[in-house]
Amino acid sequence: MSGIAVVTGASSGIGAEFCRMLDSRGLDGIWMVSRREDAMRTVSLDLSTPCRFFPLDLSTAEGRDSLASALSEESPEIEYLVNCAGLGRFGDSFSMDVGLTRSMIEVNVSSVVEATSACIPLMRPGSAVITLCSEAAYVPAYRLSVYSASKAFVRSYLDSLRYEVASRGISVLEVSPGWVKTPFIDGVKSSHDAPDAVFGYAVAPEDVVSKAMADLGRGRKRSVCGLRTRATIALATHFPRMASWVWHRLWG
Ligand SMILES: NC(=O)c1ccc[n+]([C@@H]2O[C@H](COP(=O)([O-])OP(=O)(O)OC[C@H]3O[C@@H](n4cnc5c(N)ncnc54)[C@H](OP(=O)(O)O)[C@@H]3O)[C@@H](O)[C@H]2O)c1
Numbered sequence: 001m002s003g004i005a006v007v008t009g010a011s012s013g014i015g016a017e018f019c020r021m022l023d024s025r026g027l028d029g030i031w032m033v034s035r036r037e038d039a040m041r042t043v044s045l046d047l048s049t050p051c052r053f054f055p056l057d058l059s060t061a062e063g064r065d066s067l068a069s070a071l072s073e074e075s076p077e078i079e080y081l082v083n084c085a086g087l088g089r090f091g092d093s094f095s096m097d098v099g100l101t102r103s104m105i106e107v108n109v110s111s112v113v114e115a116t117s118a119c120i121p122l123m124r125p126g127s128a129v130i131t132l133c134s135e136a137a138y139v140p141a142y143r144l145s146v147y148s149a150s151k152a153f154v155r156s157y158l159d160s161l162r163y164e165v166a167s168r169g170i171s172v173l174e175v176s177p178g179w180v181k182t183p184f185i186d187g188v189k190s191s192h193d194a195p196d197a198v199f200g201y202a203v204a205p206e207d208v209v210s211k212a213m214a215d216l217g218r219g220r221k222r223s224v225c226g227l228r229t230r231a232t233i234a235l236a237t238h239f240p241r242m243a244s245w246v247w248h249r250l251w252g
Pocket residue numbers: 008009010011012013014015033034035036037039056057058059060083084085086087088103107132133134135176177178179180181182183184185187
């Protein structure tokens with residue numbers, strides 16, 4: 001089977017790493033989506049798969065519509081959709097800039113739903129939707145409340161989407177890491193003086209992506225990298241309020 005991969009958030013971090021990992025899969029092309037074309041071009045220099053660049057702002061309806069229009073006009077066969085674009089900020093939600101809060105919801109939530117809805121009609125049996133969720137989806141996290149709520153939406157959406165697309169033979173993988181060493185962490189810190197210890201145990205993006213691809217191959221529904229994050233998610237799945245309380249006691 002060959003087709004293309006659509007990767008949002010391809011300019012940096014985990015999305016760029018997915019592009020590198022998918023390069024060996026014999027795809028016809030990778031459609032890279034993010035705001036920074038120069039950064040996507042830099043990532044593509046290491047790839048042998050032909051890349052196309054879609055410099056779009058996914059926090060706007062225009063940006064998301066423009067991706068959906070390009071997909072419906074060209075109707076490429078899509079083997080992988082990787083929803084990686086996302087942002088998070090640390091701080092009390094009520095004192096955060098409203099534009100920032102809005103962007104977090106638009107990119108983390110709306111762009112995932114809209115890109116997925118645009119790609120599914122172009123997918124065949126064996127195709128996969130891979131979406132970056134987070135440990136924060138399981139722990140309602142103090143001073144990350146909008147971010148963790150946005151990821152809880154994504155987790156719930158993926159759990160039901162999986163059944164909607166099962167008869168089409170499309171896999172849906174949730175990727176839920178704890179902290180990952182990418183520029184995302186600088187973004188989280190930029191809004192508030194978050195204690196460095198919060199970011200302890202951060203893993204490498206390569207480890208998150210290679211585990212995700214292995215878990216997809218094994219037919220798993222969720223991919224979690226690292227023992228500590230696996231333990232947190234196991235606890236928080238059953239006791240989310242306790243996990244929230246522990247997080248607050250640790251960092252409050
Ligand atoms: N790093 C972590 O600790 C961590 C932990 C758990 C989950 N995650 C999730 O993993 C995903 C990838 O994060 P990362 O660690 O790879 O972060 P990153 O290195 O900061 O990459 C974020 C990507 O999202 C894109 N993006 C952000 N705002 C956008 C917008 N308005 N329009 C289009 N693209 C936009 C960025 O591209 P441009 O700036 O070029 O637009 C960039 O390519 C996110 O969904 C994040 O929530 C990260």
